[in-house]
Amino acid sequence: MNHNGSMPPAGPPPHRRSGGVAAAGLLRASLDSAPVGLIVLDHAQCVRLITRRAADLLGLKRSGKLEGMNLHHLLPRCRFLGPDARTSFAAVLREAGEEATQILLTLQDGAGSQAPEPKGQRSLSLDMRPAGRLGWVLSLEDVTQTRQAQDWLLEHVSTDPVTGLWNRQHFMLMLHDVLISLPHTYPTPFMLLIGLRSFKHVNTMMGAATGDYLLRLVTDRISGRLHEDDMLARFGGEEFAIAGTRADERQATEFCRALIEVLAAPYLIDGHLVTLSPHIGLAHARADGDSSEALAANAAMALLEARSDTATHLCVFEPGLGERAQRRRALEIDLRQALERGEFELVYQPQVDVHLGRVTGLEALIRWRSPTRGMVPPVQFIALAEQIGLIGGIGEWVLREACREAMRWPADVTVAVNASPLQIESGDFAGAVADALASSRLPASRLEIEITENLLLRDTGTVMGTLAALHGLGVRLVLDDFGTGYASLSQLSRFRFDKIKIDRSFISPDDVSSQNSAIVRSIAALGHSLGIPTTAEGVETETQLQQIKADGCTLVQGYIFSRPVPASEVATLIDRLQCPVSQEAA
Numbered sequence: 001m002n003h004n005g006s007m008p009p010a011g012p013p014p015h016r017r018s019g020g021v022a023a024a025g026l027l028r029a030s031l032d033s034a035p036v037g038l039i040v041l042d043h044a045q046c047v048r049l050i051t052r053r054a055a056d057l058l059g060l061k062r063s064g065k066l067e068g069m070n071l072h073h074l075l076p077r078c079r080f081l082g083p084d085a086r087t088s089f090a091a092v093l094r095e096a097g098e099e100a101t102q103i104l105l106t107l108q109d110g111a112g113s114q115a116p117e118p119k120g121q122r123s124l125s126l127d128m129r130p131a132g133r134l135g136w137v138l139s140l141e142d143v144t145q146t147r148q149a150q151d152w153l154l155e156h157v158s159t160d161p162v163t164g165l166w167n168r169q170h171f172m173l174m175l176h177d178v179l180i181s182l183p184h185t186y187p188t189p190f191m192l193l194i195g196l197r198s199f200k201h202v203n204t205m206m207g208a209a210t211g212d213y214l215l216r217l218v219t220d221r222i223s224g225r226l227h228e229d230d231m232l233a234r235f236g237g238e239e240f241a242i243a244g245t246r247a248d249e250r251q252a253t254e255f256c257r258a259l260i261e262v263l264a265a266p267y268l269i270d271g272h273l274v275t276l277s278p279h280i281g282l283a284h285a286r287a288d289g290d291s292s293e294a295l296a297a298n299a300a301m302a303l304l305e306a307r308s309d310t311a312t313h314l315c316v317f318e319p320g321l322g323e324r325a326q327r328r329r330a331l332e333i334d335l336r337q338a339l340e341r342g343e344f345e346l347v348y349q350p351q352v353d354v355h356l357g358r359v360t361g362l363e364a365l366i367r368w369r370s371p372t373r374g375m376v377p378p379v380q381f382i383a384l385a386e387q388i389g390l391i392g393g394i395g396e397w398v399l400r401e402a403c404r405e406a407m408r409w410p411a412d413v414t415v416a417v418n419a420s421p422l423q424i425e426s427g428d429f430a431g432a433v434a435d436a437l438a439s440s441r442l443p444a445s446r447l448e449i450e451i452t453e454n455l456l457l458r459d460t461g462t463v464m465g466t467l468a469a470l471h472g473l474g475v476r477l478v479l480d481d482f483g484t485g486y487a488s489l490s491q492l493s494r495f496r497f498d499k500i501k502i503d504r505s506f507i508s509p510d511d512v513s514s515q516n517s518a519i520v521r522s523i524a525a526l527g528h529s530l531g532i533p534t535t536a537e538g539v540e541t542e543t544q545l546q547q548i549k550a551d552g553c554t555l556v557q558g559y560i561f562s563r564p565v566p567a568s569e570v571a572t573l574i575d576r577l578q579c580p581v582s583q584e585a586a
Contacts, residue, residue, distance in 0.1 A: 037140035039071070043133065045093055046070050057107075057124060057140050082108040085124075092128055096136055100129040104143070160234040162212045163219045168241070171233035175243050175292040178231070179285060187245040189285035190252045191295045193303040194222070194259065197277035199238040201425050205462050210269060217269075218276070221262050225255070241299075249284055253316060256280045260313050275454055279306040283317040301325055308383055332388055334370060335381055339393055343369055346401055347564035350577060351416070351535055351557045354549050359574045361414035361448065363557065364402040365564050366394070386422055395423045396432050403440035403447060405567045413574065416448040416478060421455045427462050430469035437473070444474030448499065452480050467495060478535075482523060500527050502553065504538025517551055524552035 031038055037054025039047060050066050059079030060066060066074065071093060075086050085105040092101050107122040122144040131137050158170035166174070175191065182189060196218065203211030215234070222240060226232060230244035246252040263278040281303025285295050298317040304325060306315035315321070338344060348362040368376040385391045399417055406415035423429045437444055449470055455463060470477060476498040502523050506516045520536065527534040536548045539558030548556055565573055 035141070039138040039140070040131075040135065041071060041138065042135040044070070045072065045096070045135070047074060048135070054138075054140050057142060059107075080107045080124075081105065089126065092126065096128060096130070098130050100127065102127050160236075162215050163234050165219060165240075166231070166233040168233060168235045171231060171235075171241055171243070172292050172296065174231055175295070178243065179290060179292055179295070182245075187247050188249060188252070189243065189245050189295075190249075190282060191241065191243045191285070191299045192252075192256055192280050192282045193235070193296075193299045194240040194242070194263070195279045195281075195303050195307060196238040196240075196263070197279060197307065198421075199276055201422065202274055202276075205425060205427075206269075206272075206274075214267060214269060214274065214276075217267050218263060222259065225259055225262060239303075241296075243295075249316075252282060252284065253314070256282050256314050264313075277313070279303060279313045279315075281306050281315050281317065304328070307387060328384070331381065332384060334373070335368075335384060335390065336388070338368055338370065339390070339397060343371070344394065344397060345369055345566070346398065346405065347566055348405075348415075348570050348573075349557060349564040350561055350573060351555050352561050352577060354545070354553065354556050358578050359413060360555065361416055362406075362409075362570065363416040363418075363450070364398060364405075365418075366398055382420075386420060391420045391422050392426060395420055395429075396436070399432060399436040400439060403436045403442040405570070406446060407440055407442050408567075409570060410574065411446075414446045414448050414476065415442075416450055418450045418480070421452065424451060424455060424466050425462055427466070430466050430473065433470060433475060434473055437475075445476065448476045448478050450478040450480040450501065453482055464495070471496075497532060499533050499535060499555075501535045501537055501557075504558075507536055507538045507544055507548070507558075517547060520548065520551040520553065524554075527554070528552065 031049075032052035034051065034053060037057045038049065038051045039054050040049035042048050047067050047069050050060075052062070054060075055062055055066065058081060060074070060077055072090060075081065075089055078086065078089075081089065085107065088103055088105060092103055095101070103126050105124040105126055107124050122142060123146075125141045125143045127139045127141075129137050129139075158166060160167045179189060199211070199214065202214060218240070219232075219234070222232060222242070226242070227244055230242055233241045235241050246255060260278050260280060263276060266273040266275050268274075281299045281301065283295050283298035283302055298321075301321045302315040302317040305321055305328075306313060308328065345367050346364045347367055348364055350359045351361045351363065352358065353360050366378055366382075368378075368381055370376055382391070385394055402415050402417050406413070409415075419429065423432075433447070433449065436442075437447065451467075467477060477495075478499040478501055479497045480501045481503040482500045500523065502520055506519050506523075524534045533554040534552075535555040535557055536551075536553040537557050539545055539548055539556045539560050541560060544558075545556060545560055561577060562573055
């Protein structure tokens with residue numbers, strides 16, 4: 001009782017009431033300090049509690065009473081929520097039920113806010129959970145750094161670090177999604193694989209940094225040819241992949257040919273011209289297989305076939321390629337054993353001075369006499385030998401055998417040997433030539449090494465160093481297939497050759513082409529002004545021979561004089577051709 005005898009009012013004593021207020025204040029301060037913002041809604045979705053962190057994340061001003069307002073009415077005041085984010089937030093509120101809901105909102109800048117403002121685009125995680133019949137609890141968390149880390153990880157896991165393109169794994173996932181989502185009425189999907197022959201050698205000889213730079217240049221050239229919806233990836237090494245759609249298969253093929261042309265043009269790197277040899281394998285989805293795995297396998301098979309097709313550099317997949325691939329594999333197995341088994345032999349085709357009417361030299365040409373395949377011409381196995389790394393050993397055998405055979409010929413007759421670009425770029429070719437000369441005792445002046453013009457466009461220190469070393473040995477250097485590459489005249493001004501061979505494509509048929517004849521005359525005149533003999537290849541008829549003589553060529557090589565003959569017939573051939581040049585003499 002009180003002193004007046006009445007009962008004290010109900011409720012806790014004053015010290016307990018102050019303790020409760022203090023506890024509530026501590027709880028509120030704790031909630032406001034939490035890194036996760038909280039909003040408590042009643043059953044009518046009116047705000048009963050909103051923490052300081054939640055207000056700051058949404059861009060709500062702390063002045064004014066927030067509790068008691070319906071959250072739908074509060075959303076327009078959230079300055080960090082753009083229209084799309086407010087719409088998504090409102091949708092979550094409308095659909096709120098007995099299940100938890102999580103969404104990700106993108107925040108916008110809140111200029112003018114007194115609260116800490118987000119810098120750039122930020123991400124807000126919203127988690128809404130029911131609290132029985134009482135209402136809901138919303139938690140808000142800034143996940144910007146987490147999302148950035150995830151995006152960074154995804155980017156680095158799915159992209160090629162050199163070019164920034166998608167890698168193989170991500171490309172195949174995207175291709176799978178595209179193929180299953182395209183309607184059947186959509187234009188034909190395709191996939192192509194691009195292989196860049198010579199890239200590995202550039203990477204080895206000029207360094208990885210130069211190789212990476214070259215890959216980025218290739219990427220730029222490819223990107224400039226893509227349609228908006230095309231997908232581009234680097235599969236690793238020298239391979240790129242493209243997937244897309246075209247109106248029909250013809251347009252896809254034309255797209256591939258345009259890529260080959262643009263990628264084959266020289267690249268200028270640190271003052272050097274570098275050339276690549278692009279090959280493309282193309283496969284169409286509906287015709288060749290609807291799954292991403294089948295499409296990629298078919299494109300890879302077509303690329304393998306394209307690498308062996310030096311004429312077009314392009315192969316479109318067809319079902320018969322599988323059988324051809326098996327035959328090529330069998331050919332590879334036989335080729336790997338041919339050198340050891342002594343199955344290679346040389347034949348020789350004469351080069352005749354059209355003014356003196358006599359043989360001045362013979363070109364050594366390799367043949368493969370297989371016990372199961374018969375006589376195999378070089379067009380069927382040289383490219384394969386280069387691909388599988390056998391060309392070095394085969395080339396050294398040719399050198400030794402040609403020099404040995406040439407020692408049996410008259411002392412004024414030379415022997416010409418073709419050198420693969422891979423041999424020249426290997427760095428030890430001059431040493432192999434020196435060994436062949438030493439073992440055969442053939443004078444260096446009687447050996448001619450024929451190289452193709454496009455080799456010079458690679459312009460590496462190894463190439464020029466090897467050519468200089470060959471000249472230092474006294475070997476004669478011949479520029480083969482002249483007129484078919486880039487910047488021909490500039491190459492002649494940079495390096496002294498002992499002979500120029502005009503490509504057979506400029507030797508007109510009997511209905512003489514005035515344009516081809518003009519080209520031959522120009523090359524012959526150029527050689528004459530530089531003091532360099534010129535050889536016309538592929539001369540077969542008397543009409544061609546007379547035209548070549550009129551155009552000013554020095555030497556002639558072709559069927560009009562002789563097909564290539566085995567070493568045992570060379571002496572007889574030389575004797576037979578030591579007479580005035582004419583078709584009857586042939």
